Amino acid sequence: MPGQTSARGLKSGGFMHYNEDALLYLALASAPGMNCERYARLLEDYDSPQEIWDNISLGNPDIAYLGQELVSYLASHRNIRHINEYVMQLEEKGVSAVCRGTPDYPEALVNIQNPPPVLYYKGDFSLAASEYSIGVVGSRRCTYYGKSTAARFSRELAKHGLPIISGLARGIDTQAHKGALGGGGKTIAVLGCGLDIIYPPENKALYEEIAERGLMLSEFPLGTPPIPSNFPRRNRIISALSRVLLVVEAALKSGALITANCAIDQGRDVFFIPGNIDSPASAGTNMMIKEGLPAALGPEDILEHLGIRPEEEKEEKIDLDERELRIASLLLEKDMSIDELCGGTLLSAAELGSLLTMLEMRGIVTQLPGKLYTLNNKKQIFGGN
Numbered sequence: 155m156p157g158q159t160s161a162r163g164l165k166s167g168g169f170m171h172y173n174e175d176a177l178l179y180l181a182l183a184s185a186p187g188m189n190c191e192r193y194a195r196l197l198e199d200y201d202s203p204q205e206i207w208d209n210i211s212l213g214n215p216d217i218a219y220l221g222q223e224l225v226s227y228l229a230s231h232r233n234i235r236h237i238n239e240y241v242m243q244l245e246e247k248g249v250s251a252v253c254r255g256t257p258d259y260p261e262a263l264v265n266i267q268n269p270p271p272v273l274y275y276k277g278d279f280s281l282a283a284s285e286y287s288i289g290v291v292g293s294r295r296c297t298y299y300g301k302s303t304a305a306r307f308s309r310e311l312a313k314h315g316l317p318i319i320s321g322l323a324r325g326i327d328t329q330a331h332k333g334a335l336g337g338g339g340k341t342i343a344v345l346g347c348g349l350d351i352i353y354p355p356e357n358k359a360l361y362e363e364i365a366e367r368g369l370m371l372s373e374f375p376l377g378t379p380p381i382p383s384n385f386p387r388r389n390r391i392i393s394a395l396s397r398v399l400l401v402v403e404a405a406l407k408s409g410a411l412i413t414a415n416c417a418i419d420q421g422r423d424v425f426f427i428p429g430n431i432d433s434p435a436s437a438g439t440n441m442m443i444k445e446g447l448p449a450a451l452g453p454e455d456i457l458e459h460l461g462i463r464p465e466e467e468k469e470e471k472i473d474l475d476e477r478e479l480r481i482a483s484l485l486l487e488k489d490m491s492i493d494e495l496c497g498g499t500l501l502s503a504a505e506l507g508s509l510l511t512m513l514e515m516r517g518i519v520t521q522l523p524g525k526l527y528t529l530n531n532k533k534q535i536f537g538g539n
Contacts, residue, residue: 172241178203179253181237183271184375187224190268195219197255207232247350247376248365249274266394266420270373274349277369281342282395286460287317289396289417291389291410292326292403297435298523300326300403303427305333307400309517310453312339314462317368319344319396321388322361324354326402326410331360335367336517344392345372346384353380359511386412393417398456399424404438411438423459425450472518472534477501477509482518485529486536489522 172180182203183193199216200206209217210228217225231237244251252258253272260282263269273282281287288311292300308318308330318334320327322343334341343364347353349372352361364370373391374384389412393399399417401424404410417424425448429436443449450456454464474482480499484490490498496506510527513519518535519527529535 175203176253176256177237177241178207179255180241180251180272181231182206182228183253184237184240184251185224185228185231187221187227188271190271192220192224193254193271194269203255243376244274248276249349249376250279251275252279260395262394263391266390268390270391272373274372274375275369276349276365277367278340279369281317281340281369282371284317284340284395286315286397286462287319287342287395288456289319289392289399289413289422290326290330291320291392291399291401291413293405293408293410293435294323294325294327295435296325296329296403297429297433299429299433300435301329302520304329304402305336305517305520307402307427307450307453307456308333308341309337309339311456312337312341314457314465315339316460316462317342319392321346321385321392322353322357322364323385324357328357328360330402331364331368332515333517335363335515341368342395343368343370344388344395345370345374345380346388347380348372348374348376348378350376351378351380359508360515363515385409389413390416390420393422394420396422398422398459400450400456401426401439401442403427403429403435405434406437406441408438411442414442424448425456425459427451471537472516472531474518474535477505478513478518481506481509481513482529482535485519485527486532489526489528491524491526495527 182188196206200209210225212225212229251272251274254269290304290308292304304326312318312334317340318330319342320330322331322345331341331343341364349370352358386409393413393416396417399414399422401410401414414424426439426442428443428449429439431440457464481495484495484498492506496503499506510519514521518531519529522528
């Protein structure tokens with residue numbers, strides 16, 4: 155019927171990421187009120203997206219499980235301009251989408267409990283199909299030990315070509331992404347909000363770096379705020395896309411243990427990093443190790459588990475520009491606060507903050523408790539012993 159949603163009438167036009175079936179699926183998956191269960195039922199009941207649309211009718215008892223409100227919405231949004239307008243909104247934000255039922259949908263998500271109907275993304279979507287991705291999770295309120303360990307493991311694993319998956323949250327997640335980028339590798343961030351919302355806001359530079367060099371993923375439509383219930387829900391995606399899940403630091407009631415349980419239920423391998431026995435931040439990871447789950451004492455344990463031979467560490471010289479070298483020279487003498495660095499480098503707070511963020515991503519500096527910065531890789535920067 156002219157003007158209705160059909161494989162004949164709905165053309166991909168200038169939308170390079172979408173063929174006709176992909177657009178038909180996206181029109182379904184993005185409808186308000188469509189959830190994992192309803193979408194899965196439609197895929198089970200019908201052989202193609204066109205057949206689904208042909209059966210969208212308030213008078214069809216076979217789709218009563220969708221509910222009258224959703225059926226009414228779909229029936230009134232058959233016109234191709236609705237989905238074309240939606241795709242244009244996505245593209246204006248630099249966002250693309252892949253729906254369950256299309257060939258590009260990640261195989262790792264197909265058989266999990268409640269596969270997301272649609273994945274919105276920025277960056278290199280091929281990373282979602284990586285065979286040896288490593289999930290790295292842990293507490294937002296982590297210790298310096300947790301931060302440095304997450305960054306070190308992620309950096310070394312990324313150097314061996316293993317993409318690092320985490321959730322862009324404060325704490326362990328942030329250090330995992332920074333470590334991966336600092337190791338010259340790839341990283342995937344799975345968000346608990348729409349891709350047009352940067353959360354937490356202090357990770358803006360990191361968000362942009364991942365979108366440029368890695369992959370940003372979310373099952374939530376544009377405009378979805380980062381409400382608490384979204385984060386446990388997104389954990390199943392982090393664990394499902396991971397070949398191995400590494401829990402760095404987790405308290406007894408940490409959300410990271412929820413992700414670990416998801417991974418175990420999905421048949422993924424899970425490792426825990428032991429911590430101080432007197433630290434509440436490591437109580438959850440230590441408990442899981444005590445119960446017999448495997449511990450990782452170094453990145454080489456993960457590599458060995460995957461049958462990957464660790465490469466010999468090469469201490470290549472690190473080149474810094476003039477401004478970065480000013481920062482490094484000051485930190486060579488002692489750990490410093492951002493105020494001390496501002497005074498010593500004569501850089502503005504904004505410029506210095508941006509430089510420190512990039513140096514953190516490269517693993518050159520680390521932020522310590524008390525907002526002090528310390529210099530790593532001193533020998534590779536300045537030479538000597």
